[in-house]
Amino acid sequence: MKFTKLLTSAAVALGLATTAMAADKTKVGFVYVGPVGDGGWTYEHDQGRKAVVEAFGDAVETTYVENVPEGADAERVITQMALQGADLIFTTSFGYMDPTINVAKKFPKVKFEHATGYKTADNVSVYSARFYEGRAVQGHIAGKMTKSNVVGYIASFPIPEVIRGINSAYIHAKKVNPDVQFKIIWAYTWFDPAKEADAAKALIEQGADVILQHTDSTAPQAAAQAAGNVITFGQASDMGEYAPFPRVSSIIDNWAPYYVARTKAVMDGTWESVNTWDGIGAGMVGIGEISDAVPADVKAEALALKDALADGSYHAFTGPLNKQDGSAWLADGETADDGTLAGMNFYVEGIDAEIPN
Amino acid sequence: MDLSAINPVLLIASLMVAATPLLLAAIGELVVEKAGVLNLGVEGMMIVGAISGFAISVETGSPFLGLIAAIIGGALLSLLFAFLTQFALANQVASGLALTLFGLGLSALMGQSYVGIKPPAMAKLDLPVISDIPVIGPILFSHDPVLYIGIALCAAVWAFLKFSRGGLVLRAVGESHDAAHALGYNVIRVRILAIMFGGACAGLGGAYISLIRVPQWTEGMTAGIGWIALALVVFASWKPWRVLLGAYLFGGINVLQLNLQAAGIAIPVEYLAMSPYLITILVLVIMSADKSRAPASLGRTFHASQ
Numbered sequence: 001m002k003f004t005k006l007l008t009s010a011a012v013a014l015g016l017a018t019t020a021m022a023a024d025k026t027k028v029g030f031v032y033v034g035p036v037g038d039g040g041w042t043y044e045h046d047q048g049r050k051a052v053v054e055a056f057g058d059a060v061e062t063t064y065v066e067n068v069p070e071g072a073d074a075e076r077v078i079t080q081m082a083l084q085g086a087d088l089i090f091t092t093s094f095g096y097m098d099p100t101i102n103v104a105k106k107f108p109k110v111k112f113e114h115a116t117g118y119k120t121a122d123n124v125s126v127y128s129a130r131f132y133e134g135r136a137v138q139g140h141i142a143g144k145m146t147k148s149n150v151v152g153y154i155a156s157f158p159i160p161e162v163i164r165g166i167n168s169a170y171i172h173a174k175k176v177n178p179d180v181q182f183k184i185i186w187a188y189t190w191f192d193p194a195k196e197a198d199a200a201k202a203l204i205e206q207g208a209d210v211i212l213q214h215t216d217s218t219a220p221q222a223a224a225q226a227a228g229n230v231i232t233f234g235q236a237s238d239m240g241e242y243a244p245f246p247r248v249s250s251i252i253d254n255w256a257p258y259y260v261a262r263t264k265a266v267m268d269g270t271w272e273s274v275n276t277w278d279g280i281g282a283g284m285v286g287i288g289e290i291s292d293a294v295p296a297d298v299k300a301e302a303l304a305l306k307d308a309l310a311d312g313s314y315h316a317f318t319g320p321l322n323k324q325d326g327s328a329w330l331a332d333g334e335t336a337d338d339g340t341l342a343g344m345n346f347y348v349e350g351i352d353a354e355i356p357n
Numbered sequence: 358m359d360l361s362a363i364n365p366v367l368l369i370a371s372l373m374v375a376a377t378p379l380l381l382a383a384i385g386e387l388v389v390e391k392a393g394v395l396n397l398g399v400e401g402m403m404i405v406g407a408i409s410g411f412a413i414s415v416e417t418g419s420p421f422l423g424l425i426a427a428i429i430g431g432a433l434l435s436l437l438f439a440f441l442t443q444f445a446l447a448n449q450v451a452s453g454l455a456l457t458l459f460g461l462g463l464s465a466l467m468g469q470s471y472v473g474i475k476p477p478a479m480a481k482l483d484l485p486v487i488s489d490i491p492v493i494g495p496i497l498f499s500h501d502p503v504l505y506i507g508i509a510l511c512a513a514v515w516a517f518l519k520f521s522r523g524g525l526v527l528r529a530v531g532e533s534h535d536a537a538h539a540l541g542y543n544v545i546r547v548r549i550l551a552i553m554f555g556g557a558c559a560g561l562g563g564a565y566i567s568l569i570r571v572p573q574w575t576e577g578m579t580a581g582i583g584w585i586a587l588a589l590v591v592f593a594s595w596k597p598w599r600v601l602l603g604a605y606l607f608g609g610i611n612v613l614q615l616n617l618q619a620a621g622i623a624i625p626v627e628y629l630a631m632s633p634y635l636i637t638i639l640v641l642v643i644m645s646a647d648k649s650r651a652p653a654s655l656g657r658t659f660h661a662s663q
């Protein structure tokens with residue numbers, strides 16, 4: 001009898017102890033669309049996760065699930081994370097938007113952060129980076145560097161974020177090279193190295209000597225390297241292993257400060273639903289080192305453009321700009337408002353292609 | 358739209374490259390299924406082959422050693438499946454799925470220090486004069502050796518299954534393992550050899566992606582080709598030449614649709630993107646109207662006592 005009692009109380013004590021420990025630790029979950037070793041998009045999100053671990057040490061416990069398909073599977077994974085007691089969940093791809101909102105309704109006490117989307121709720125924040133500012137710098141370099149005047153663009157899905165990138169790159173390439181032409185391939189995937197390589201090869205075979213990509217792997221870089229005379233830009237991550245050539249610069253997503261700040265907010269109990277959209281100025285978008293393959297004057301111009309974007313003296317979408325069909329969009333000197341940018345579903349004038357519906 | 362931008366010679370040359378990993382994996386799986394075993398682990402064996410080949414060719418500097426390592430890697434992993442299904446008599450579907458999951462995880466682990474490294478380049482066939490013949494040269498005579506191995510393998514499997522005694526035994530095991538057993542053939546041994554052949558081919562197919570087609574190592578880089586290979590075997594009615602046709606159709610239309618997109622053709626991109634799947638299935642389904650069917654013992658567990 002005594003022994004049983006002892007056991008019971010021990011069990012109770014143990015139970016209390018674990019509960020206490022669980023309450024102490026803030027659990028943060030991450031849902032990734034690709035593998036953490038993709039060298040691009042997901043890799044940078046995972047760097048952000050590591051920064052959270054580094055900042056708070058034992059006070060946090062992070063978990064992540066990789067290769068989660070967008071759609072119904074994502075809902076299952078997010079639900080599982082919430083059930084396992086996560087306090088804060090980052091869902092890091094556009095296609096997780098509705099799953100995140102659905103799960104958030106079921107778990108009102110759990111905080112959710114959805115990347116690149118636009119649907120918020122009391123416990124769902126959205127955050128994204130103004131990648132299009134980086135695209136402006138890329139477009140400038142691309143326009144200056146192309147000899148064939150053909151720029152190849154590997155796009156992923158026809159969503160506003162991708163379309164914004166194409167427009168921004170095109171506007172700034174066109175500005176410095178009126179003859180430039182964009183060839184756009186929709187890969188309909190964020191991550192498929194073989195397909196991305198095939199797309200890059202198709203573009204190169206059709207005369208492109210600059211490849212811009214909005215997919216996550218480094219496969220297009222390898223294809224460009226094999227071709228020999230084609231330049232590329234790192235996407236989402238620096239992809240510095242392909243520097244100085246073919247990769248001449250890059251857009252780097254820096255999520256770490258945001259992830260640390262949001263985790264801190266949950267710990268302090270000050271978390272509230274916000275809509276964050278930061279660019280070069282706030283440090284969420286970084287421009288990777290412009291390599292020596294770029295002439296010094298072009299590099300200087302690109303850096304000047306970057307600084308102007310950073311301090312806000314220049315907006316990447318500044319009029320006069322027309323839509324593809326020729327209708328007026330922005331008057332001279334007018335800049336695009338965030339609402340239009342967030343829902344962008346049209347090309348600017350001059351792009352000879354159609355957006356898939 | 359500017360169709361003149363598409364160079365048909367380069368197009369055909371690159372569609373052959375795009376089709377090869379699929380062809381290799383599918384021809385291996387065809388032999389496995391002909392022996393009456395359903396191995397759903399093709400994707401896992403491919404990705405393990407991809408990293409084994411990549412790692413060894415980076416370490417030794419020799420792409421050929423890498424390819425051999427990929428063959429061994431794929432075959433070794435398939436041995437695990439062979440053990441589970443042939444000795445432990447585990448369910449083949451579940452074991453195959455587990456093999457894929459295991460392979461994806463294992464390859465990610467093995468590949469951690471190989472991200473961002475460039476592999477040594479594989480020499481392409483370069484015959485003086487012949488490789489320089491316009492049109493035919495670039496299409497037929499200037500590829501990497503593995504591409505030719507793929508086609509040769511397809512012919513060899515066809516001849517083996519159709520004309521050789523070993524092929525007859527393999528088919529007998531796949532059609533009715535009880536009858537084959539009663540005749541004194543060692544069903545388990547035949548199946549294990551078939552499974553290893555399938556693993557070796559899948560491994561080679563995976564290494565083709567990581568060493569030649571892309572070439573680099575990225576986690577999960579086979580991105581579902583193993584699953585397409587599995588489907589291809591079924592739609593090709595377990596016939597080697599149809600597998601070849603299907604793989605070239607699929608690879609070809611995939612490359613073609615990317616080229617058409619780049620050329621700005623007026624067909625909506627959604628249709629282009631789904632065309633490889635649609636057309637391949639359509640063609641092969643029409644061809645399979647000749648009442649070919651799956652090996653009768655496919656997926657069934659065999660034990661001599663039963």
